[in-house]
Amino acid sequence: MKALIKKKNILLLIIIIFIILFSFGLKLYNIKKINDASPDWRASDYRQIDKVIRFGYSKQNILVEMEVDKKIWPLSLVKEEQRKVDNKIYRLEGTPSPYAFNQHYFVTSELVTSIEYEKTKKFNIKVYALKEKKAEEIKTFSLLNSVKNYNSDYTPWDIDNLLEYEGDTYIKVKIDSKNGKGSTTAYVNLETEKVEEIPVTENKNDSKYNSNLFFTYTNFTKQQQTLSVYYDNNNSIFTLANPYGNDVSNIYMLKKYPELKNSVETTTAFDIQLYESVSADELAHWLVPKKKNPYQDIILQGKNSNDGKEHRINSIEDFNKFYKTDKT
Known part of the structure; x- marks a missing residue:
């Protein structure tokens, strides 16, 4: 009887070990599958601000120190559902996070976009107010929705800089047509989160x-x-x-x-x-x-x-x- 119980315990232990090894092997296989898959999507995370320094005449110049950009997302930071596109598993390749700032605001983004930038799945903007020595987070919004509400034929793929017009601050956004009509520029009001038409001229006639x-x-x-x-x-x-x-x-x-x-x-x-x-x-x-x-x-x-x-x-x-x- 004791011998039979011992055999059953050994068999149970073998089954448990097999299940553990199988699960571990399957996990390694899936990780390899993700790593070996074609990197059809790029992804970036928000940039974090470490320090703000105002200097020079009337403290009007500004330095913003940021954490080093995450060029490649470790698999541990990528959620499972973000690895799947059209029921296929892909490796997300890291890309520098688009950001812009001026004397008053700093905007940074998280995005998931195709390698050729013709399709964007996610483009969120985080807005910071730049104080005397630090940055204070004030809001987050979807740039994808801002552009979609303006013209559903276009999708954003990059941000350029911040501009001031009549007391409001705008993000200069590069947008691309989904119908092959090419790229253009849109200006998103930081407060309203809407695309607005504003007169923008380059100072190329400036002697400097x-x-x-x-x-x-x-x-x-x-x-x-x-x-x-x-x-x-x-x-x-x-x-x-x-x-x-x-x-x-x-x-x-x-x-x-x-x-x-x-x-x-x-x-x-x-x-x-x-x-x-x-x-x-x-x-x-x-x-x-x-x-x-x-x-x-x-x-x-x-x-x-x-x-x-x-x-x-x-x-x-x-x-x-x-x-x-x-x-x-």
């Missing part, structure tokens, strides 16, 4: 405009191993970042604004917006060590010059002389 493109169309950032610079033509401001992780500990800007030193030296996940009046030449000198020539070995490639030839650039005046302005 060409000069400010010096950072975009020369090898300045790469040659000087410094911060990258983007000129926002809608808002007429410079945006600075360090996407390449360059060592910028000796640049003059950190001597001029020492409160930025820790953020700029220790993380690549920050953006700086300059609202005070700064010329391209002044900014070029800020982004190299004091007394260093910012125009050393700076090149304008032939594809960006008005005569199709490569030019050495020794000043902003040189850039304005040779830059091809009629880009279309």
